[in-house]
Amino acid sequence: xxxxxxxxxxxIIALLGFSSLAEAKGNWKKGRIYYRMVCTECHxxxxxGAISPAEKTKAEWRDYFERNLHGxxxxxxxxxxxxxxxxxxxxxxxxxxxxxxxxxxxxxxxLLEDVKAFVDxxxxxxxxxxxxx
Amino acid sequence: xxxxxMIFKRFERFWHWTQATLVIMLLFSGFExxxxxxxxxxxxxxxxxxTVAWSLVTLWVFAIFWHLTTGEWKxxxxxxxxxxxxxxxxxxxxxxxxxxxxxxxxxxxxxPLQRLAYLFQWVVISPVIWATGWAYLFYDKWEVWGLDKYxxxxxxxxxxxxxxxxxxxxxxxxxxxxxxxKTVWAHMKxxxxxxxxxxxxxxxx
Amino acid sequence: xxKLSKVVFHVGRVFILFTLVTGHASATSxxxxxxxxELQVLFESGPEVTSACxxxxxxxxxxxxxxxxxxxxxxxxxxxxxxxxxxxxxxxCITPKSNFEHCxxxxxxxxxxxxxxxxxxxENVDCxxxxxxxxxxxxxxxxxxxxxxxxDLSYVAQNVGKTSRDTCGVCHFFGGGGNGVKHxxxxxSLAVPDRELDVHMDAVGADFTCSTCHMSIDHDVAGSxxxxxxxxxxxxxxxxxxxxxxxxxxxxxxHGNKPHKKEDKSRLNHHALKIACQTCHISxxxxxxxxxxxxxxxxxxxxxxxxxxxxxxxxxxxxxxxxRRGNITYxxxxxxxxxxxxxxxxxQLLNEKVVLNEDGYVHVNDFEGSPDxxxxxxxxxxxxxxxxxYDPEMNRLVVPHTTGSDEASYWKHFDWVKAVQxxxxxxxxxxxxxxxxxxxxxxxxxxxxxxxxKDAVACDECHSKNGxxxxxxxIYIPGRDASEKLNxxxxxxxxxxxxxxxxxxxxxxxxxxxxxRT
Numbered sequence: 039x040x041x042x043x044x045x046x047x048x049x050i051i052a053l054l055g056f057s058s059l060a061e062a063k064g065n066w067k068k069g070r071i072y073y074r075m076v077c078t079e080c081h082x083x084x085x086x087g088a089i090s091p092a093e094k095t096k097a098e099w100r101d102y103f104e105r106n107l108h109g110x111x112x113x114x115x116x117x118x119x120x121x122x123x124x125x126x127x128x129x130x131x132x133x134x135x136x137x138x139x140x141x142x143x144x145x146x147x148x149l150l151e152d153v154k155a156f157v158d159x160x161x162x163x164x165x166x167x168x169x170x171x
Numbered sequence: 172x173x174x175x176x177m178i179f180k181r182f183e184r185f186w187h188w189t190q191a192t193l194v195i196m197l198l199f200s201g202f203e204x205x206x207x208x209x210x211x212x213x214x215x216x217x218x219x220x221x222t223v224a225w226s227l228v229t230l231w232v233f234a235i236f237w238h239l240t241t242g243e244w245k246x247x248x249x250x251x252x253x254x255x256x257x258x259x260x261x262x263x264x265x266x267x268x269x270x271x272x273x274x275x276x277x278x279x280x281x282x283p284l285q286r287l288a289y290l291f292q293w294v295v296i297s298p299v300i301w302a303t304g305w306a307y308l309f310y311d312k313w314e315v316w317g318l319d320k321y322x323x324x325x326x327x328x329x330x331x332x333x334x335x336x337x338x339x340x341x342x343x344x345x346x347x348x349x350x351x352x353k354t355v356w357a358h359m360k361x362x363x364x365x366x367x368x369x370x371x372x373x374x375x376x
Numbered sequence: 377x378x379k380l381s382k383v384v385f386h387v388g389r390v391f392i393l394f395t396l397v398t399g400h401a402s403a404t405s406x407x408x409x410x411x412x413x414e415l416q417v418l419f420e421s422g423p424e425v426t427s428a429c430x431x432x433x434x435x436x437x438x439x440x441x442x443x444x445x446x447x448x449x450x451x452x453x454x455x456x457x458x459x460x461x462x463x464x465x466x467x468x469c470i471t472p473k474s475n476f477e478h479c480x481x482x483x484x485x486x487x488x489x490x491x492x493x494x495x496x497x498x499e500n501v502d503c504x505x506x507x508x509x510x511x512x513x514x515x516x517x518x519x520x521x522x523x524x525x526x527x528d529l530s531y532v533a534q535n536v537g538k539t540s541r542d543t544c545g546v547c548h549f550f551g552g553g554g555n556g557v558k559h560x561x562x563x564x565s566l567a568v569p570d571r572e573l574d575v576h577m578d579a580v581g582a583d584f585t586c587s588t589c590h591m592s593i594d595h596d597v598a599g600s601x602x603x604x605x606x607x608x609x610x611x612x613x614x615x616x617x618x619x620x621x622x623x624x625x626x627x628x629x630x631h632g633n634k635p636h637k638k639e640d641k642s643r644l645n646h647h648a649l650k651i652a653c654q655t656c657h658i659s660x661x662x663x664x665x666x667x668x669x670x671x672x673x674x675x676x677x678x679x680x681x682x683x684x685x686x687x688x689x690x691x692x693x694x695x696x697x698x699x700r701r702g703n704i705t706y707x708x709x710x711x712x713x714x715x716x717x718x719x720x721x722x723x724q725l726l727n728e729k730v731v732l733n734e735d736g737y738v739h740v741n742d743f744e745g746s747p748d749x750x751x752x753x754x755x756x757x758x759x760x761x762x763x764x765x766y767d768p769e770m771n772r773l774v775v776p777h778t779t780g781s782d783e784a785s786y787w788k789h790f791d792w793v794k795a796v797q798x799x800x801x802x803x804x805x806x807x808x809x810x811x812x813x814x815x816x817x818x819x820x821x822x823x824x825x826x827x828x829x830k831d832a833v834a835c836d837e838c839h840s841k842n843g844x845x846x847x848x849x850x851i852y853i854p855g856r857d858a859s860e861k862l863n864x865x866x867x868x869x870x871x872x873x874x875x876x877x878x879x880x881x882x883x884x885x886x887x888x889x890x891x892x893r894t
Contacts, residue, residue, distance in 0.1 A: 066511060067542075071579050074568045088665065136571065140580040159511060165526055167546055168481050168517025170469060170553030206841060206855040207863075213836035213855050218640065261880075266887035311646035325852035329859055336866035340873045347877035351884075 064151030066159040068141075072149060073156050075137035077122065085110075091160040099157045103150075123149045178367040183243070186234050187362060193227045194338065201335050224304060249290045250283050257284040265351060285348075292341060300334035303327045410534040419529035422486045422522055423499040428533065430498055437498035439595040445484045447495065448472075450602045454720045459602055464723050465773050467672060467740050467762035467816045468552040471726075474802035478779040480521040482547040489520040491802070504529075505546065509537040515546075518779070541567050541577065544586040554695075556666035560712070560758035561824040565664020573664050575828045589625045599625030601821055606652070606719035606745065607753050627653040650851060652717075652755045656833040657826050660709050661758055664825065667694050667706035672762040675813035677702035678790045686787075700778075700787045702763075712756035712822045714845055716745035726805055729771045730814065737761065737817040738773070747850020754848055756822040764816050765792060769808035773816075775799030 073091065081089045094102065108119040121127055124146050132139040141149065158164065179187070196219065202208065203216040211219070238244040256272040261284070263269070273282035281289065306318070306327045313319040352358035353368060361367035409415055414428045430437050440446045449460035465471050472479035480488040486500045487493060494500065502521060504513045513532045516524045523529065549555060549564045556563025571578040576588070590599045605626060627635075631653075636644040647656075662668040679687040679699045686699025694706045722742045724730060730738045745752035766773050777798040778786045784798035792811040800807035838845045839855030846856070 071568050075570055075580065079570075137580045165512075165514055165524065167514050167550070168524075169550060169555075170478070170517075204839075204854055206839075206858055209836070209840070212834075213839040214834065217835070266883055268891065311643060323852075325857070328852060328854060328857075329862060332858070332862055332866065336862075336870060339866075339870045343870060343873045344877060347881065350881070 063158075064148070064153070064155030066152065066155035068144075068149075069152030069154065069156030070160075071137055072123070072141060073153055076128075076131070076135055076141075077153075079135065079137075080131075091157040092162045092164075094157070094161060095163045096158055096161040099154070099161055103154055120146070120150055123153060175366045175368055177365050178361050179365045181365065182237055184362060184365055186230065186237070189230055190227065190234075193223050193230065194342070196223045197227070198335060198339055198342070201332075205332055205335070221308065224308065246281055247286060247289050247293060249286045252283060254283045254287065257282055261351070271353075288341070288344075296334055296337045296341065299330055300338065303331035303334065307331055405537065409536055412534070415530065415533045417530065419533060422502055422504065422529070425529050425533045426486075426499045426501055426503055429503045429536075430501075433503075436503070436595065437501040440484065440501045441495065441498075442594070443596045444600060444602070445595075445597065446501070448483065450600065452603055452721070454603065455722060457723055457725065459721075459723050459725075463725065465726055465740060465775075466552075467760060467764050467818050468558055468669070469778065470674075470764060471775050471799075471803075473775045474777040474799040475779040477520045478518050481515045481517050481519075482550075483521045486522050487520050504532050504536065506539050506543050507536040508532050508543055509540070510535045511542060538585070539587050540585050544590075548586075552669065556662060556664075556668045558669070558760075559820055559824075560661040560668040560707075561658065561820075561822045563662065563664055563666035563668070565666050566824065569664065569825075571828060572831065573827075574825050576826060589629075591625070602721065604719055604721075604821065606717045606755065607751055648753075650753055652753045654822055654826075655714065655754050655756050657829075658712070658756060658822050658824070659827055659831060659833045661712050661756075661822055661825070662708045662710060663827075665708075667692075667708040668758065669704055670707040670710075670760065671703075671705045672701065672760070672764075673703040674765060675702060675763045677786075680790070686790075699790070711844060713759045713819075714754050714848055715743055715757055715819070716747055716752040716848070716850070717743045717755040717757075717821075718745040718749055718751040720744040724773060724816075726773060726775065726803065730766060730773060732814075735817075737815045738766075740773075740816045740818040743819050743821075747848075754845065757819040758822060759817055759819050761815070761817045763813045765796060765811050766814045767796070767808050767810060768812040769810050770806060772805075773814075774807065774811065775803045775805065777802065 078088050081087060091099070103119060106118045106120055108117045108122055125142065128138040128142050132142060144152075200211070200216040200220040200223065203210055204213065204220060210216075253272055260269065260272050264272070271282075306313075306322055307324075309316075310324060310327075313322060349358045349362075350356075352361070357368060412432075414431055417428075419425045419428075426437065444450050444460055447460065448462035449458065451458055461472060469475075469479070476493070477489045484502045484505055485493075486502055487497075502515075504523070505515060510532055513527055514524045516522055545562075545564060545567055548559075549562055549566065550557070551562070552558030556565075566574060566577055568579045569577045571581050576582050576584040587597070590597050592598065633648075634642075634645045635648075635653075636642055644656075677698070677700060679697075681687050681699075687697065688695060688699065689697040695701075695704060696706075697703055720743075722739075722744060724738055724740050724742075733739055743755070743757065745755075764773070765776055774796045776786055776792065776795045777784050778795065781788050782798075783789065784791075784794045786792065786795035789795075793809060796811050797807055797809070833844065836855065837843050839853060841856055843856060845853060
């Protein structure tokens, strides 16, 4: 009986650890809102087309966020990728972008994690739902 | 040789010109609703047509009151007397500068042909336009008022447009006949200032 | 201790059921499924998870058993046709019959491989596909609705919650086999729509989920297209209360009978007697950046490349030719077609002879309606046209066995006769042995992607010649309809008058100068 309880305790702690790990990974659904309604929106309007998280593999995305370079490549000052989730950036577009306005108060680090979680969830090599195609 | 007579009183002139403006606006927006051309857009045309129609209704309330209280309604009593002379004048006399067979006065400001035209206006055109116009305006109440058993939108629209074409024809003729006064601008001037120059020697009709 | 946990379970169950029914509870639940011992195990399969779920949610599986989501079957009360996904034919992938192992990747159950599936099994109900909140639950494409082996079922089970646009969308956004293929008003852009795309589901606004409108009673979801209501006469009501039997995921439940409040727009309320809300408020289909399929010609399928693989041609990310499927065309941000619809949909079923309509198409489904039956309104539809296999001797539509890797599978061996023989055998239907192709069309109601009021269809898009409603008969539309005769004689008289006065005027000018000269 005692053995049984300690087994469960370990199990629960393990599970809690797992779930908190999942939490730390960021909320991909929130990240998706930001990615689609801020990142994609701007790319369509100013960079000539939509961007899909499935264009890159998980490793490529990780690499992208590690290098933290967003571009444009020929601009004199290359912006950091993280700049585009910063409060400063959201503040600058809040009048024209409702998602940026709505998500204005989310801390920069958290939002970045959310976006990372989304691209990880939807990357080229992520586990996708089955389609008939 | 001529004397000046006040033919059109201030209210009458106000009524005439306001009505003229409103009727032209109604024709313009109405034919757009009808689908004859596209200028301001259907929605705007409908809004304008409705607003102007209600304005005209308001104007008419005052005009009818004015006609009744001043007795001016008698101006529209039709007469066949001298109609033949009038027709002859427009077909022939006007070209050879024959004297106008009708003498305008305060009491009789419309010539016999005019009277017939206006009678047609009052008895045929206006009732058709107004009856169908009201029905059109309250289309959404037909069911509530039990009218849907008797009225068909297509027919209502048809006769409304018939009225509109008659009104348009009337307007064209009316605009031309303005120029047939003593001088080309005489009638126009009278309708603006109220004063018409009248030849006192002309025969009283 | 046991007693306490029982109480917690009970409270949790009641609350979950409450939130599922009302859909209006706050985002956080009072029950944390990670703390439930029943879920703190390593699940090996979907049915194992369901067994754990129904220990507390004792009625859930039986409720599901009664729904179309489970039976894929529906008896139309109006025309007594036995329809539902299991019975009807469409002109996309045609029918799940003989292809269940693959098609049931979108069934809310486990193990429907063939005609022997046990519809009374409770543990074969798939709770997770609707109640997953993690996005990590994925069904396998060829294993009769079972989850992919890579899925961490314990993690998913511990994080169940209310349904979402994602859970409904995992099947309904991908109907017909791919993103936006089938419906025209549903694709994965609705997972995170902005206000312009869908004013209600706006992810940073009202953020409706599907169930905000499609509320369920006892897991039975309102708003089936098999027997929709085309004309609602009732005013506001809070829909889907226990006593409410109606199929009423409709606009009026919230917006009432007179939704246009502004004085200058009040005339539009009267339009609603003849026009569905959707007709004006969903101005275009497939507006979210995802193309929807418009035509599909199965008769051109079968082309293989040198290596023997089906040829594929992609244009702008859309599959326009596939050796397995034939030619396909797409439409994006396009106007729907409009029809009179009274709520009755008649299907061309497999055991009926095909009826070729005047338009040259077999109507796989027919939206019935007319201007004078008192029950119809004008509705927007996506009309999907195709060419699909049929049996010219029996004069019936057929079931092709397309999926799988067996001898008869069309997508493997590209032999129509073999594929149809296998399909018809599986369906228990006669087949003459001859396959030909026939033009078919199918209509889909347009209900989603409701635009903000400012983007509604403008008056003159219908009140004009060659407007959106140019083919709608039985009503007089000002601006569209006018008596040609009336117009001819009207303008003629006005013109003659004008000519007359102009000539008269010239006569006067001429006589004026004539007199002067003499």
